[in-house]
Amino acid sequence: MKARVKSSASSSRAVFPAASPPPAAERAGAPGVFSLLAEHAHEQVSLFFEPSSGYRGIIAIHDTTLGPALGGTRFWSYPSDAEALIDALRLSKAMTYKAAVAGLNLGGGKSVIIGDNRTTRREAIFRAHGRHIESLGGRYITAEDVGTSTQDMEFIRVETQHVTGLLGKSGDPSPVTAYGVYRGIKACAKLRWGSDSLTGKTVAVQGCGHVGYFLCKLLFEEGVKLIVTDIDPQRVKAVVQDFRATAVQPDDIYKQAADIFAPCAMGAIVNDDTIPQLTVAVVAGAANNQLAEERHGDVLAGRGILYAPDYVINGGGLINVNAELHGWSLERARNKAGEIYDTILRVFEIANEEGIPSYQAADRLAEQRVAAIAKVKKSFV
Numbered sequence: 001m002k003a004r005v006k007s008s009a010s011s012s013r014a015v016f017p018a019a020s021p022p023p024a025a026e027r028a029g030a031p032g033v034f035s036l037l038a039e040h041a042h043e044q045v046s047l048f049f050e051p052s053s054g055y056r057g058i059i060a061i062h063d064t065t066l067g068p069a070l071g072g073t074r075f076w077s078y079p080s081d082a083e084a085l086i087d088a089l090r091l092s093k094a095m096t097y098k099a100a101v102a103g104l105n106l107g108g109g110k111s112v113i114i115g116d117n118r119t120t121r122r123e124a125i126f127r128a129h130g131r132h133i134e135s136l137g138g139r140y141i142t143a144e145d146v147g148t149s150t151q152d153m154e155f156i157r158v159e160t161q162h163v164t165g166l167l168g169k170s171g172d173p174s175p176v177t178a179y180g181v182y183r184g185i186k187a188c189a190k191l192r193w194g195s196d197s198l199t200g201k202t203v204a205v206q207g208c209g210h211v212g213y214f215l216c217k218l219l220f221e222e223g224v225k226l227i228v229t230d231i232d233p234q235r236v237k238a239v240v241q242d243f244r245a246t247a248v249q250p251d252d253i254y255k256q257a258a259d260i261f262a263p264c265a266m267g268a269i270v271n272d273d274t275i276p277q278l279t280v281a282v283v284a285g286a287a288n289n290q291l292a293e294e295r296h297g298d299v300l301a302g303r304g305i306l307y308a309p310d311y312v313i314n315g316g317g318l319i320n321v322n323a324e325l326h327g328w329s330l331e332r333a334r335n336k337a338g339e340i341y342d343t344i345l346r347v348f349e350i351a352n353e354e355g356i357p358s359y360q361a362a363d364r365l366a367e368q369r370v371a372a373i374a375k376v377k378k379s380f381v
């Protein structure tokens with residue numbers, strides 16, 4: 001993807017009001033919008049303002065080599081338009097990598113709507129967003145994300161067919177995500193202990209929400225001893241009752257004497273404070289953006305802790321959305337998520353061969369697939 005910086009930057013399309021002056025930040029010497037696009041080889045950014053509803057939306061398309069760019073719509077009160085743009089760029093790039101390692105024929109995209117996501121004026125805003133998506137002719141497909149709901153997707157659907165996560169369609173992705181995480185944990189066990197059986201192992205699970213609950217179920221059924229935590233006592237209670245888990249306080253989860261730590265709550269939980277507390281051999285869970293900073297992936301590797309890169313192991317959610325797009329059965333989606341086992345093994349193989357930490361090896365794997373398909377496409381033009 002790096003190799004495309006020059007050509008894709010020059011073909012990037014941003015839609016600005018014709019007479020607007022350059023933004024203050026750009027005048028002051030901060031990177032301009034095209035430099036931001038060039039930095040990570042984004043193909044396209046589209047901005048759309050609809051005055052009657054107050055809709056202000058940004059759609060970022062990072063890479064469409066593998067297929068149409070897919071990624072959710074985030075509705076958020078960003079402190080500035082520049083921060084909204086940077087978030088869209090960052091999140092869309094991450095989607096390219098996630099789809100690539102999941103073996104899906106999808107590119108990376110993301111959209112943001114700037115504003116208060118508690119608004120009741122949703123129909124007009126999301127129909128404006130739908131028209132914005134439609135204007136891209138299928139290059140971008142949206143889904144739910146922070147601040148948006150299934151009902152919002154239905155408003156978008158009135159204006160465009162390029163939307164997933166509709167009522168009565170693929171539904172809650174968590175069981176498929178949890179199954180992929182479970183398979184990824186088994187791959188880590190195979191590498192660490194020579195067998196992928198988890199029977200008798202202890203797993204510390206942070207977060208007993210949608211994914212955490214289903215993951216605990218799968219682990220319990222394989223004879224795993226569970227140590228769990230959540231800031232919501234009801235969620236802890238369910239897992240303690242249903243899967244004989246031991247509950248601990250949220251801050252105590254890192255220091256538990258366990259074989260595996262499975263973060264299934266929020267991001268940035270692998271950091272300078274938590275790493276010294278870990279006694280586990282494996283960190284593998286569903287949460288997005290687990291490493292507070294990339295260097296924490298190096299620290300884990302340095303301590304001999306296997307880290308299953310988050311966007312590889314939690315790819316089941318995206319696989320579920322892909323299943324909706326292509327009319328796959330739940331069984332087919334689950335089988336695809338099961339392939340995360342082999343992908344995790346391949347990531348560690350690359351890490352080993354190249355002497356790099358696993359988070360970098362995952363990027364390498366994604367980039368290799370995109371580059372290979374880009375070559376195939378070029379050969380036939």
Ligand SMILES: NC(=O)c1ccc[n+]([C@@H]2O[C@H](COP(=O)([O-])OP(=O)(O)OC[C@H]3O[C@@H](n4cnc5c(N)ncnc54)[C@H](O)[C@@H]3O)[C@@H](O)[C@H]2O)c1
Pocket residue numbers: 173174175177206207208209210211212229230231232235250264265266267286287288314315316317318
């Ligand atoms: N749902 C999916 O299919 C999916 C797919 C890919 C990635 N993820 C990621 O996996 C994680 C979990 O997703 P989910 O759908 O289960 O969300 P969820 O909101 O249902 O569950 C998260 C749980 O974490 C708990 N929590 C929050 N802060 C905590 C803390 N400090 N300590 C302990 N528990 C805490 C919450 O109370 C909640 O029960 C998120 O990071 C999400 O982005 C989810």
